[in-house]
Amino acid sequence: MIRLGILGSGSGSNMQAILDAIGNGELEAEIVMVLSDIPDAYILKRAAQAGLPAKLINCGGLRSKFPEEAQSETATLLKQAGVELICLAGFMRLLRPPLLDAFPGRIINIHPSLLPDFPGLYAWTQAVEAGASESGCTVHYVDAGMDTGPIIAQARVP
Numbered sequence: 001m002i003r004l005g006i007l008g009s010g011s012g013s014n015m016q017a018i019l020d021a022i023g024n025g026e027l028e029a030e031i032v033m034v035l036s037d038i039p040d041a042y043i044l045k046r047a048a049q050a051g052l053p054a055k056l057i058n059c060g061g062l063r064s065k066f067p068e069e070a071q072s073e074t075a076t077l078l079k080q081a082g083v084e085l086i087c088l089a090g091f092m093r094l095l096r097p098p099l100l101d102a103f104p105g106r107i108i109n110i111h112p113s114l115l116p117d118f119p120g121l122y123a124w125t126q127a128v129e130a131g132a133s134e135s136g137c138t139v140h141y142v143d144a145g146m147d148t149g150p151i152i153a154q155a156r157v158p
Contacts, residue, residue, distance in 0.1 A: 005033045005083035007057075007074075007091040012043030014089035014110050019050055033081035035074060037066070037093060053081065059093070066093035075102035088142060092121065095142055107142040114138060114154055119147035134158045 006015045015034065021027035034047035034054040047054035055077060059070050075098055078086060088095075088109040095107065113123035115138040118130070127135045136156040141149035 002029045003032045003082050003084045004029050005035065005078045005081060005086045006031055006043075006047075006089050007035050007037075007086060008041065008043040008089045009036060009038050009092040010041055010043060010090045012041070012046040012089070014087075015043055016046055018087065018089065019046075029085075033078055033083055035077065037070075037091070043090070064093065066095065066099075068096070068098065071096060071099040075099045078103070086142075094144075094146060096144060100142070100144060105141065108152060109140055109142050109147070109149070111138045111140065111147050114156065115140060115147050115151060 004018070006018070008015055015031070018027065019031065022029055022031070031052050034043060034052050035057050036043050036054070037057045037059050039056055044054050044056070057070055057074055059065070060067055079102065084106065086103055086107040088107065090110070100107065111119070111123065113119070113127060114136040117132070118126040124135065134156055136154055138154045139152045140147065141152065143149040
């Protein structure tokens with residue numbers, strides 16, 4: 001069974017889908033740590049309701065940057081929890097070393113578009129503004145770029 005760490009900035013709906021998949025036997029995993037960069041993010045409440053350990057990442061009040069010190073602390077917390085795979089589930093900051101170096105090839109992201117189309121923030125808005133006839137979701141490995149890592153899976157939605 002794989003030990004997951006979840007990083008999220010919002011409602012935690014992606015984490016809830018993972019919890020549901022674990023609960024109904026579709027996914028052999030356990031969530032061992034939930035981290036958020038937003039103090040009042042609903043993902044933290046969902047984690048508490050599920051009895052999962054959850055902590056706030058201190059980004060020094062910066063709204064979009066993920067300072068190196070915060071990434072080091074995040075890597076330490078995840079390693080101490082025994083995390084084997086990190087899932088970015090609506091986490092809205094770019095990862096850099098040292099976090100990428102601490103979990104090489106073991107960080108995945110859930111992105112709301114069919115990459116390489118519409119990377120970055122507000123992918124659904126980008127798709128609508130571009131007049132896309134379909135969209136979807138991509139799960140990919142995380143590298144130092146913005147939504148540029150190797151694609152694991154995609155699902156289309158017309």
